[in-house]
Amino acid sequence: MVARVQVPGNAKRGEIIDIRIAIQHKMETGFRFDLFGKPIPKNVVNEVVCRYNGAEIFRAELGSGIAANPYMQFSTIAEASGEIVFDWVDDAGERGTERASITVSA
Template sequence: MASTVINVPEKARRGEVIEIRTLIRHTMETGFRPGADGSIQPRDIIQRFSCRYNGEQVFGAELFSAVAANPYIAFHTVATDSGTLVFHWEGDNGFSQTETAKITVTD
């Protein structure tokens, strides 16, 4: 299991634009590099990332071989209601990880 760092404001005002930052520690392998024995190492990358806010997708990304190890993704959304943000990463070799964060929205 990869480790994650998620930065979401604990509180926001309704209608406020908030920044969400995520980082996942994952050893990325492009599938183009030769190993010590000269054979190409198999690809192992995170392919997709999504964020759902109270069940509605507010951000999604498709990642490719050129993405760095430990992908850092930052995006903005509007604080609408208190609730839960669900972050989901999918990758090669059946990799899947889901994390959550809570946000409180005030008027």
């Protein structure tokens, strides 16, 4: 699973920063049928968690209604230098992780 995470490399303490993530995933809805008429089992990224230096700052529960290759954006406050780590899992149990580091100056 390919994913891209965008975090500003540098920020001032207290600054509001935008964090973006895009995950390559088919997001199979479970409502479709294959060429032989067999239902295609639902397989979507059902949970995305973002941690900033270990503390959870964002969590999303996704479902069938989300388009393929989900893209998310949210903001947080830059507090300290460190790592922003995304973890996610799909219905098939496949896990993914992607990280980005940020340097925060006073």
